[in-house]
Amino acid sequence: MSAVKDEILEKYNARVYKNRKEHVITVGEGNPDVVKANTRAIPGIITQRGCCFAGCKGVVLGPIKDAVVLVHGPIGCAFYTWGTRRHKAYADVRDGERADCYLEYCFSTDMQESDIVFGGEKKLRQAITEVVQIFNPTAIFICSTCPVGLIGDDVQAIARWGEEEFKIKCIGFSCEGYKGVSQSAGHHIANNQLIRHIIGTGDREPKEKYSINLLGEYNIGGDGWEVEKLLKRCGIEVVSVFTGASSYRDIKNAHLADLNLVQCHRSINYVADMMKDKYGIDWIKVNFIGTNSCKESLRAIGEYFGDEELKAIIEAVIIDEMSNVAEEILYLRCKLKGKTAALYVGGSRSHHYQNLLSEFGISTVLAGYEFAHRDDYEGRKVIPDIKPDADSKNIESITVEPDPKFYKVRLTEEQRSALFEKGIMLNEYHGMIKDMEEGSVICDDLNHFETEEFLRILKPDIFFSGIKDKFVAQKNGMLSRQLHSYDYSGPYAGFDGAIRFGKDVLLGLSTPAWSYIRAPWKNTPCLEGTLGGEE
Ligand code: CFM
Numbered sequence: 001m002s003a004v005k006d007e008i009l010e011k012y013n014a015r016v017y018k019n020r021k022e023h024v025i026t027v028g029e030g031n032p033d034v035v036k037a038n039t040r041a042i043p044g045i046i047t048q049r050g051c052c053f054a055g056c057k058g059v060v061l062g063p064i065k066d067a068v069v070l071v072h073g074p075i076g077c078a079f080y081t082w083g084t085r086r087h088k089a090y091a092d093v094r095d096g097e098r099a100d101c102y103l104e105y106c107f108s109t110d111m112q113e114s115d116i117v118f119g120g121e122k123k124l125r126q127a128i129t130e131v132v133q134i135f136n137p138t139a140i141f142i143c144s145t146c147p148v149g150l151i152g153d154d155v156q157a158i159a160r161w162g163e164e165e166f167k168i169k170c171i172g173f174s175c176e177g178y179k180g181v182s183q184s185a186g187h188h189i190a191n192n193q194l195i196r197h198i199i200g201t202g203d204r205e206p207k208e209k210y211s212i213n214l215l216g217e218y219n220i221g222g223d224g225w226e227v228e229k230l231l232k233r234c235g236i237e238v239v240s241v242f243t244g245a246s247s248y249r250d251i252k253n254a255h256l257a258d259l260n261l262v263q264c265h266r267s268i269n270y271v272a273d274m275m276k277d278k279y280g281i282d283w284i285k286v287n288f289i290g291t292n293s294c295k296e297s298l299r300a301i302g303e304y305f306g307d308e309e310l311k312a313i314i315e316a317v318i319i320d321e322m323s324n325v326a327e328e329i330l331y332l333r334c335k336l337k338g339k340t341a342a343l344y345v346g347g348s349r350s351h352h353y354q355n356l357l358s359e360f361g362i363s364t365v366l367a368g369y370e371f372a373h374r375d376d377y378e379g380r381k382v383i384p385d386i387k388p389d390a391d392s393k394n395i396e397s398i399t400v401e402p403d404p405k406f407y408k409v410r411l412t413e414e415q416r417s418a419l420f421e422k423g424i425m426l427n428e429y430h431g432m433i434k435d436m437e438e439g440s441v442i443c444d445d446l447n448h449f450e451t452e453e454f455l456r457i458l459k460p461d462i463f464f465s466g467i468k469d470k471f472v473a474q475k476n477g478m479l480s481r482q483l484h485s486y487d488y489s490g491p492y493a494g495f496d497g498a499i500r501f502g503k504d505v506l507l508g509l510s511t512p513a514w515s516y517i518r519a520p521w522k523n524t525p526c527l528e529g530t531l532g533g534e535e
Contacts, residue, residue: 002026005441008453013532016042023445028438035377035433037369037444040181040391046448048344048468049370054080055186056175057143059267060194063087063218065101066247067169068137071108072124072155073145077177078108086485087218088225089245097249100137107131111147120153128162128170139169139198139248149176169248171197182371184266184347185395191270192398194242194251199275200406202252208237210305211257215272215283216264216348219244221490226497227263227288233317234298235310242268255279255406259304261286261297265429266347266369266376276427278400280408285429288493289349290356291325294318303424306415321495329359332502337361339461339509342454344368344446344469345483347376351432353464353483356492360502365458367432368443377442379431448472449531461509477517479508 005024009017022036041047050058053073058080061069071078082103091101109127111120124142131140140162144155155172162170175189212231217224224244231238239257240250255275260283262272272283284304286297295318302311339362343350350367357364374382411419419426433442441458443450451469455478463473463480470480481487481504492501 002029004454004457007457008450011449011453011531016045016532020450024441024443024450025433027433027436027440027442033378033433035374035442035444037377038181038184038371038373038392039389041445041447047370047445048447048466049181049445050183051146051177052179052183052186052189053077053143053145053175053177055183055267055371056173056190057141057186058085059183059218060187060190060243061141061143061173063089063103063243064141064246064248064251065089065091065103066137066249067139067141068102068105068107068131068135069141069143070124070127070131071106071143071145072120072127072148072153073109073111073143074147075108075110077145078106078110081106085218086220086488086490087244088222089219100135102135102137116147116151119151120148121158124153124155124158125161128158128166132162132166132168137168139171141171141173143173144176146177149174149178169197180395181391184371184373185391187267188270188395188397191268191274192396194271195274195278195400196398198248198252199271200252200255200278200403202249202254202256204253205256206237206239206258208235210235210259210301210307210310211237211239212259212261212301213240213242213254213257213275213281214238214244215242215260215262216266216268217241217244217288217493218264218267220484221486221488221492223288223491223493223497226491226494230288230294230298230317230321230494231301234301234314236301242271255281255403257281258410259284259301261301262429263288263352264348266372272427274398274400278403279406280402280410282410282426284424284426287352287355289352289497290359291322291329291495291498292359293352293355294321294495294498300424303419303422304426325495325499328499329502332499332506333360335506336502336509339363340365340458341462341464342366342458342460343464343483344370344443344451345465346370347372349483350464351376351435354432354435356498356501359498360505362462362505363437364440365460366441366443366454367436368446369432370445372444375429375431377431377433377444379434380428382431462505475517475519477514477519479505479514481505481508 091099093099109123159170159172175186179185228238240254262283262285275281287293298314302314341362341364347369354364464483466484473480489504491497
């Protein structure tokens with residue numbers, strides 16, 4: 001397989017080759033397996049990454065339904081709302097609180113050239129005033145775009161002004177698009193402000209004996225609702241979700257939960273870590289994609305709480321859920337066994353979906369992340385070895401102290417080691433490499449050229465990716481399904497979701513359409529050019 005890597009990378013000029021070769025590995029060949037990650041994409045290369053603003057405003061804050069997310073910048077940036085990421089939510093009323101959901105609105109200061117020249121602070125104040133007059137929300141989140149940082153508008157000061165003036169929560173997120181090397185920087189900035197300004201400010205005590213927060217679940221296609229349903233069936237209370245279909249009024253109570261479950265660690269591990277330090281709340285890495293992963297995750301929760309009654313309920317729920325899906329899994333496995341897949345998604349799905357694919361007998365030949373860090377590939381143990389660079393140092397990393405009122409030691413040392421013996425990892429995750437077969441390829445920040453080349457050589461039956469590259473694959477006669485949006489299908493999480501996913505894959509692969517397709521560039525000659533532009 002390393003021949004494949006060489007065949008693709010050798011087309012680069014020396015400088016690009018030197019950079020890219022460290023981002024691509026063939027599993028089992030390099031010893032130790034190290035993947036260079038979270039570094040700048042090469043200028044001119046067509047990367048799939050997004051920006052810091054997308055990670056903060058779109059990914060982490062976007063699904064919080066009862067806060068107005070106000071984009072301070074040109075209107076183009078504000079386009080990135082619920083329609084571009086399928087995080088779903090409805091307004092709801094709980095405990096007599098008001099129903100408010102602003103997800104389907106787009107709030108922006110719509111900066112013009114004159115605002116860039118003379119400053120946009122006045123316009124931002126005006127926008128906040130209008131938002132309060134028209135909607136009177138509980139919270140306003142102001143998100144900065146690139147020009148705001150460049151001209152120096154003081155978004156933080158205006159947030160403080162808004163809070164004073166209108167007596168509502170007003171938080172500034174300095175998440176200018178150019179910060180960091182990808183949307184990952186925006187996740188971190190959002191995490192910092194959540195812990196600073198929201199978590200810990202509520203007083204709604206959980207009602208059930210066991211309660212959790214579900215971290216890194218964004219309710220894409222309704223996934224979060226599936227997981228919540230499952231947990232509720234087990235009698236576990238979901239205090240808050242970060243941040244799918246979630247609300248400011250829930251998140252402020254997160255510190256009162258017993259345990260944090262972390263689905264997408266890439267986007268939210270900072271909150272998990274800071275809540276551990278500040279409130280003593282442990283976290284467990286979970287995965288609710290695939291029935292085996294669901295079982296494992298539910299059982300880990302049972303073991304954490306160590307309650308025989310809870311464990312029995314969890315087993316009963318698992319038996320019941322499996323009785324509904326077991327036969328279909330067998331059928332789908334018969335049909336799909338032996339197929340191969342390539343996955344290229346943001347920062348955790350390329351790993352999570354491999355478990356589900358293997359349930360259907362589909363093996364993964366190539367997996368990549370857009371913006372992962374080394375720990376997403378190699379596991380958290382590598383974190384102390386990651387050398388900070390100028391880009392990562394640019395992103396604020398905050399340390400928190402134990403909260404005098406709410407810090408609680410949850411487990412004794414004996415209980416911790418008993419969990420360890422049972423293979424339950426606390427505050428820990430292993431990376432994707434460990435779960436991949438020898439000879440498969442891992443590629444960080446896969447670009448368009450490499451994507452097309454890998455697909456041409458490896459010929460997987462299906463390519464799971466996103467809107468930016470799916471049509472190139474499909475025009476070449478290869479099925480491609482979006483793992484960011486599920487192509488309007490889903491939910492894929494939970495037991496039922498696994499079946500829905502399997503059926504979608506089978507339907508896609510069974511259509512005869514692929515054999516009729518001939519990519520347009522195979523009939524008409526294409527432009528010729530060279531890569532790199534050095535010569
Ligand atoms: Fe986490 Fe996500 Fe992902 Fe992500 Fe994303 Fe997403 Fe994603 Mo698109 S938070 S890292 S920044 S699981 S929007 S819900 S699908 S790239 S793999």
